[in-house]
Amino acid sequence: MTDLRIGIVGVGAMGADHAERVARRTAGARLVAVSDPDTVRAEALATALPGDVRMIADPLELIADGEVDAVILASPGFAHAEQLFACLEHGKPVLCEKPLTMDAASALRVVEAEHKVGRSLIQVGFMRRFDPEYAALKELLASGELGRTLMLHNVHRNKSVAPTFRSEMIVRDSLVHEVDVARWLFDDEITRITVHAPKPTSLVADGVLDPQLAVFELANGAIADVEVFVNFQVGYEVRCEAVAERGSATIGLGSGVLTRAAGQWGGAMPADFRVRFERAYDIEVQRWVDAAVRGEIDGPSAWDGYAAAAVCEAGIESLTTGRPVDVDLADKRQILG
Amino acid sequence: MTDLRIGIVGVGAMGADHAERVARRTAGARLVAVSDPDTVRAEALATALPGDVRMIADPLELIADGEVDAVILASPGFAHAEQLFACLEHGKPVLCEKPLTMDAASALRVVEAEHKVGRSLIQVGFMRRFDPEYAALKELLASGELGRTLMLHNVHRNKSVAPTFRSEMIVRDSLVHEVDVARWLFDDEITRITVHAPKPTSLVADGVLDPQLAVFELANGAIADVEVFVNFQVGYEVRCEAVAERGSATIGLGSGVLTRAAGQWGGAMPADFRVRFERAYDIEVQRWVDAAVRGEIDGPSAWDGYAAAAVCEAGIESLTTGRPVDVDLADKRQILG
């Protein structure tokens, strides 16, 4: 089994984040190259990350490079079309941050070009489909347990955005996630859209329509409404409530899938510790591996294991006798110096 | 950079879970060997996982093996002592599932043996320290924002356990996690313990004391009470409420750290999308890598990117005109055949 060798085009905030992810938290992959117009930034990142990461100034060169098996595009949207065509040309799998391209016409040309290649190479970065909450919601709706889904009520809020973020960008960069969510959850196309603009918040520049309220109508007759508010001031918030014939389900409250069904509101209890602590185990092992490579440990020590054993012994005695029991612990300094 | 080569001793439920984790979700590590008294099970697992994983029947042979850099012990507690000594002897880093050993005396001998080796090789599997909620709680308490921590109220519930799980095991296998949590959060030792046994649930065998209520007294004068209830019937639940001089903080409700402070109850909003969707990005990229190796994609396609672009174009028109706008989408079958 050889690791997939990955090159990343664009190492601004998003691309640098992906670089960390590939280099430090992804199994079966290796970051081998990065590219960015800001070559200083790219070089610094390449140096900082573990492994041999090359800086290749020209993105098309990176895509064409024989040592690069697959590409992540985190470049600005306007650069996507050319880079995607290059990936298709070299037959390289590519994970492209949204938007695919800047308009529908060019996006359709990408679709057609990939179709001509004859195999699926392009994946778009609508990462919400991979969020455990969204995935659980999708599964619940697909199960039919709540009947047919009738409506979605969605909320998408950012704390704030750059003053250059204009009304159209709110649609193209923020609402676009909700477009994908609605299409994916309903497994259907949107046929009609209305975007309402209430009187904007006074905390944006003149002319920027923020917040917005979009209403999607789907081919199957369902409806989704979405608030997009990118200067909410409070924090980042993404919620989705699906309303179905026999109940509703909401995610984004930070507590899994909240359902209202069968006379009850609430959620599911985890069945066992592996569900509850899956992430804790993942982090524990990743950090133990990273520390072991450095010749260290990065977690509870043998002393912690010993002290716990001493307390448990006293606990068993207390359980048996019904009395408080003092814990008999060795003197740490005497043992460990 | 070479991957850390890991061997796992014991591939029951916990060990098999670790094997999956190392083989498929951990960067910088490779699973190279597994050992288990049930060699058929170990062999099957070795074959099922990606990469070359050897089955080595004898755990001590696995530990001694020159191709094994580090060891995870997921064997039964009674086998730990011998295996830990072997790891120390070969100078191998070891992640040992709790309990360290079966009693305080043998645990202390392990501590002393490691001390003699002269470097930290043993980490105990108290994985809660790595749970993001516990870590955030620890950080909040350590910040001093709520003042000195006075008490903990903890709850540890399992849906059910095997009928062979006796009163002492409830202390040694379940309560032990709470022992570590209290020691870790207070950064102090427990000096006294009382374990109360209310009249047991009727859903356990005669003589099993379940639930239990333990009260820990710490050297610094703080107190922690813990309910352990391993036949709760409902599901798995672990909660921890820390009560401090100026507020309280609770985790395990599934919604991050819930605080009561400064006249308010509630929690923090995530600052941005990377906080909220960190896991979604991790899963997206891991699944994209895995699929790319197979020559597939496993996520939103170019068509999904195109359809989103078409809806956004219509949305921008609606925003401008104030009217509903039909989405002009190409015929998918005509384009993709």
Added chain:
Amino acid sequence: MTDLRIGIVGVGAMGADHAERVARRTAGARLVAVSDPDTVRAEALATALPGDVRMIADPLELIADGEVDAVILASPGFAHAEQLFACLEHGKPVLCEKPLTMDAASALRVVEAEHKVGRSLIQVGFMRRFDPEYAALKELLASGELGRTLMLHNVHRNKSVAPTFRSEMIVRDSLVHEVDVARWLFDDEITRITVHAPKPTSLVADGVLDPQLAVFELANGAIADVEVFVNFQVGYEVRCEAVAERGSATIGLGSGVLTRAAGQWGGAMPADFRVRFERAYDIEVQRWVDAAVRGEIDGPSAWDGYAAAAVCEAGIESLTTGRPVDVDLADKRQILG
């Protein structure tokens, strides 16, 4: 101080509920008369309630009656206009369940007639304005703490309604509450309305449009969207989320006003026990009064007071000595026989 003598017109579910309320839970008022086309039902209710309640078959006669100071109209909407004119004629204060009348034209005639009388006699039964959660939300928004209110997202769901409940009634009987809520919270008029009808739930008769999604545009440029779903199957649910320039506030989750503001989600802690237990005190005293009239008590007895004292005495001893203390309680049967 003399009690206000109240007559109720219409004693179906809503009117009977009001009759109970006036007769048993309202200070300074007395129920003196009820009227209903179903005279048997009205008679039975009059007999069942405390005090002297007359049954007066003709509603106009009840309104005109010299012993009736004020009127509650819980008759069907189509009967309201005539009865309201009668109340105005006799100068009687009237609490009229919604809708005021069946259409805007007749409602306007009522407004004009009351104006001619020269004093406010008519109150409409939009009772949400009196709900503590709505009142707290209104107060919060009016305080300006969150900035100007930009949008409302409302949800109004019934478990189910009679099969005779048609699309128009959903607007007139259910949506009408949301109309008042939006007008009241924004203190402004609605200038435009769009009602979307997704493909209906399959659990209604053909032709009934349920659920509906209404979008209100207000004179001040704000927007409110409302889901009305009267056959939700799950239960009754009314929610209102106000989105303002610096935060949002949601009610109807059953936990007061949930805000998202200043980087936090959550709510206010009650300042003292009177806030938390106000209702408990009200109920305690009302039930004590009702029982005292019957020569009984309906709550904790002197024995309960004694037993609590005995436990507290032991508690103080335990606090002082640090040991468990047995409670010394007299033998109840020996004392009370």
Added chain:
Amino acid sequence: MTDLRIGIVGVGAMGADHAERVARRTAGARLVAVSDPDTVRAEALATALPGDVRMIADPLELIADGEVDAVILASPGFAHAEQLFACLEHGKPVLCEKPLTMDAASALRVVEAEHKVGRSLIQVGFMRRFDPEYAALKELLASGELGRTLMLHNVHRNKSVAPTFRSEMIVRDSLVHEVDVARWLFDDEITRITVHAPKPTSLVADGVLDPQLAVFELANGAIADVEVFVNFQVGYEVRCEAVAERGSATIGLGSGVLTRAAGQWGGAMPADFRVRFERAYDIEVQRWVDAAVRGEIDGPSAWDGYAAAAVCEAGIESLTTGRPVDVDLADKRQILG
């Protein structure tokens, strides 16, 4: 039906609150007399409240007064014994704020004296039994749905108390509520109590043990643990979690009874609007009555009813046509001047 004529002894914070309650929010009762050592305060209150309320300086005179049918004792605890004996002597029903008396011995004498009178005259002010959440919890536990109740975990927190509030008062005035809750929920006596004192918060005077952790053992083998923390700084908080054989139920979170049972956490949806808005209706009618007596209205006007009708008419047109519809509203100033 004649109103119960009530006299209140002690009109500090609690007594004044009861005076308001009886005078303004209680059906079938009338406040006729108040007594307080601070006669100026008592006189001012008597004057401020509606109806004819006499100030009677001597509490025993008030109790003996022929126009007083029943008594509420809100005097300090040390005065209770004498006043209770007076109530018994005159055969008057009395609602006595806790504590019944200052110690178990005197409380037992009250019990015996009432027993001699031969009928129940004394009710103790453990008002939590009347809190809708506690009542719902009691009902749930009594139903047996969750099996036998095994444990309670309770929390009782005040924002702060006067510096004169010493350790013993924390037991006698605060913990006493929890004593009653445990006795009432389990319908059993407490046989043993342990009160732990962790190192106190630094925000109390030297020598005050705050917080405290009490453990009650009941005759039936159940256990209750209670945190009492009267200088919590944050606000008032009272919680109770009952742990039973097949699930748990928690109140005091502000969202009704939160259960964990059958694999789910959550609560019940209200069945209909009367459950959800019961309080709103009560308040609406009480305020309408109070305003009607003053010749006013105190709620939505006829204009509000008309405006709602106009919006609904437009809404029905929109539902039929699928288009936005402008609302045709008369000019308010032209109509109402």
